[in-house]
Amino acid sequence: MPVYHINKGINKPIEFKGLKAQYIGYLAGGLVGLLILFAVMYIVGMPVYVCIAVISALGGGLFYQVFKYSHTYGQYGLMKRTARRYLPGYLKFNSRKVFTRLKK
Numbered sequence: 001m002p003v004y005h006i007n008k009g010i011n012k013p014i015e016f017k018g019l020k021a022q023y024i025g026y027l028a029g030g031l032v033g034l035l036i037l038f039a040v041m042y043i044v045g046m047p048v049y050v051c052i053a054v055i056s057a058l059g060g061g062l063f064y065q066v067f068k069y070s071h072t073y074g075q076y077g078l079m080k081r082t083a084r085r086y087l088p089g090y091l092k093f094n095s096r097k098v099f100t101r102l103k104k
Helices: 022-044 046-075 077-084 096-103
Strands: none
Touching: 022 046, 022 077, 046 077
């Protein structure tokens, strides 16, 4: 008789060290960008200590901002926030009265 293991994590968002869903990708993209910036700064001829200091400061800011967005907006909140900008003005409602009055 085969033994089947049940995966209890089905339909849960991917989470790594508190980062949820797409924020892991944002952090990875930011780190790749910082690596490229470091390479460009080094090739241009800036001193290594200056490069490390600048990249460390920007990396700290990147981590802080990504974790802040992850905790503030959650899994899909940031996408919903950006999608709200593309909603036409005549579809934005400030109250539910429009919908509650339809029943009468």
